[in-house]
Amino acid sequence: DFVQLPHGENTLVGDQGVMLSGGQKARVNMARALYHDADIYLLDDPLSAVDTKVSKHLFDKSIKYYLRDKICILVTHQIQFLQDATKIIVLDNVSYINEIYVFI
Secondary structure (H helix, E strand, O other), X not given: OHHHOOOHHHOOEOOOOXXXXXXXXXXXXXXXXXXXXXXXXXXXXXXXXXXXHHXXXXXXXXXXXXXXXXXXXXXXOOHHXXXXXXXXXXXXXXXXXXXXXXXX
């Protein structure tokens, strides 16, 4: 995405600069979170604004690779990402439904 911006990674974005799409905002937010190098990450549907190919790439590189040694709580509606979870908690209308342990 930086290649597409007029000044690369130094491009001003937002009200006084270039406007970003929803998918671009999602990628910037993910990158900002990773730069903090925290021990615990709470990701609230971070891949919902990007297409399937990009979401798989972001999940594989960001969540599975960069966060592999971190505690990562991922809230998602995209069930394809659940196969890599160590624990799944299912909620329906904010009611607790089920807890599933997955041993990988």
